[in-house]
Amino acid sequence: MIARTTLFLWIAVWTVLALLWAPLVPALAETTRVLYFHIPAAWISVLALAWSMGHSLAYLKRRRLEHDDQASAAAELGLVFCIGATISGSLWAKAMWGSYWNWDPRETSIFFVLLIYGAYLALRSSIEGDERRARLSAVYSAAAFVTVPFLMFIVPRIYFSLHPDPIINTGGKIQMDPRIRISFFALLIGFTGLFFWMLSLRVRVLRVARRFEAVDAERAGSAA
Amino acid sequence: MPTRESSFAAAWAILRKECRSEWRTRYGLNSALLFAVTTLTAVSFAVGRMGDRTDVLAALLWVVILFAALASLAHTFVREVEGHTLTLLRLTAAATPIAVGKLLFNLLFLGVLELVTVPLFLILMGAPPPHWGLFLGVLALGSAALATAATLVGAVIAQTRGRGALFAGVSLPLLLPLLAAAVSATRAQWSGNPVTFELRLLAAYTLALLAASLLLYDHLWED
Amino acid sequence: MAAIRIEARAVAHRFAPGRGLQPVTFVHDGAGCVAVLGTNGAGKSTLLRMIAGLLRPTSGVLEIRVDGADVPMPARRRVVGYASPELAFYDEFTVGENLAFVADARGMDGPAAAVRDALDRVGLLERIDDRVAALSSGMKQRLRLAFALLHRPPLLLLDEPGSHLDDVGRAVTEAIVAEHRRTGLVLLATNEPRERELADSRIELRGGLGHPA
DSSP states (O other): OHHHHHHHHHHHHHHHHHHHTSOOOTTTGGGGGGHHHHHHHHHHHHHHHHHHHHHHHHHHHHOOHHHHHHHHHHHHHHHHHHHHHHHHHHHHHHHHHSOSOOOOHHHHHHHHHHHHHHHHHHHHHTOOSHHHHHHHHHHHHHHHHHHHHHHHHHHHHHSOOOSOTTTOOSSSOOOSOHHHHHHHHHHHHHHHHHHHHHHHHHHHHHHHHHHHHHHHHHHHHHHO | OOOHHHHHHHHHHHHHHHHHHHHHHOHHHHHHHHHHHHHHHHHHHHHOOOTTOHHHHHHHHHHHHHHHHHHHTTHHHHHHHHTTOHHHHHHHSOHHHHHHHHHHHHHHHHHHHHHHHHHHHHHHTTOOOOOHHHHHHHHHHHHHHHHHHHHHHHHHHTTSSSTHHHHHHHHHHHHHHHHHHHHHHHHHHHHTOOOHHHHHHHHHHHHHHHHHHHHHGGGTOOO | OOOEEEEEEEEEEEEETTEEEEEEEEEEESSEEEEEEOOTTSSHHHHHHHHHTSSOOSEEEEEEEETTEEOOGGGHHHHEEEEOTTOOOOTTSBHHHHHHHHHHHTTOSSHHHHHHHHHHHHTOGGGTTSBGGGSOHHHHHHHHHHHHHTTOOSEEEEESTTTTOOHHHHHHHHHHHHHHHHHSEEEEEOOOHHHHTTOSEEEEOOOSTTSOO
16 A cells, blocks of 8 residues: 555656656656656666566466466556657657657567567467467477577668667666656666566455456355 | 387378378468469569569569468368378378478478469569579578478468468468578579678478477477 | 376366365276276366376376376377367268368378278167268267277276267167277276276276265
């Protein structure tokens, strides 16, 4: 209860601060504000993917359905964040450079992540049987995990990047006004917390649903 | 555990069975060839000769190959599931030799498909003469990567309700890196640029996916 | 032949909540014939599939030992001969070609002789060059039996062996069971009283339609 309230307050306060207190990045002008939401969304999409794949591998090793719950819940949430990141990124690109989509490395990478989520969830929805669904989607997840690094290698070679790297280096140091930096990291932490909170809710729902089904089935069996 | 010899024997027996089965029924190869030629005709008709645009040619070549592959490479597993012969297969051989046998078959299948499609493509599209060594190298490595990915995905989706409809969508993420590398390399060999990076990437991709597949196939058929 | 021991400790298979094989525990040592009984949906076929290595239990431990050595799931196909109504063969191949493929893939010595021998035992030898698509359902059932016997396994798993069979076919099956049980183990999953009588012990499964779990 307390953790949840703290989380919401944290996000609310830092959103206001980010929008009103932190200055604009000169080169980005009014579009600065997108970075507080777009970059965390992209970061969470990748985090969720890694989380999902990790639990898929754990399922294959240990065969416990709890791992499958985590993998599927993380994928569902990751998809939502990924769609958010893709759309916000596209709008940002249109505002900054005049075109919605250019297949530059960052755009290509986030789209690739979107495709993996889509394929994984489509696969899951077409399999019956809890154990089989868990197993087959875990195999696919493991295969996708292998191909991700290769995309990271090949894409930069092919396309030039329109991403504002010289201005905001998201990989390493962030050279800009400390107010921007603080707000950004605060919101990054806040949204990551939001993701894990939503994930825990979803996993709990899955677990309870399964227990309901088991009780229902037992009741149906003994009533017959 | 099966000895090395029997694993090879099993994979080899399965490869021979696939070839014989394909030869007897032939609908897999026929439909794939028809599909490839239709796609090629549509492209050539719409776009005409593009001898000067080697970047577009490279992309179109791999799109045609990809489409033909997506339309046909899942069949080896889907046929087993739909013909209910998967149980027979699983009682006869372990998962890995089964998959290796089918992978080799898919490789052969893709080779035959390309033998017809690629020259047709080069002629119809008015492509400039390629550097044959490099061109065939890219084709070979790209096809190996394609077959490896498609065999694994085919094995997975064969057990779903969607089957063929799912195959294209589910394999696409896995195929993107290889598609990008293959197109880039094909374009590079036409413009005289080096292709070593892409070739190395394709080889590494194939090996990585193959290694992962060999570990994963054991988990595929447990019911 | 080989000494067989099957031990199941609370072995179950959960397909979906409340459905599947309910936990079952039993031990069987040595040769003979065991009937696996239960109503539809109780999990007779599921249990046989698990023993054959085709299916992994979702809980419990299932151990098969041949001559004292444990046979893990991936190796079961070597020691088990399995025949079940949903076992299908390649329609485009002949009877002989189907079994020859199996013998080759198993790495058997003298595959051609083994194929002829198995077909002879089930009375299908004269149909060796007929395509499977041309066989009647009774003949296909006999082919399944031949497939199970091909590699001379110590453990024979027969799921509803009498299905589709006429009197001659049933007699053939009973003769094979009688011969096999002397030196090896036969498990029969069945609802037929006549087949039940063949066994000298039984495993009864709870659950399924008509039985409270």
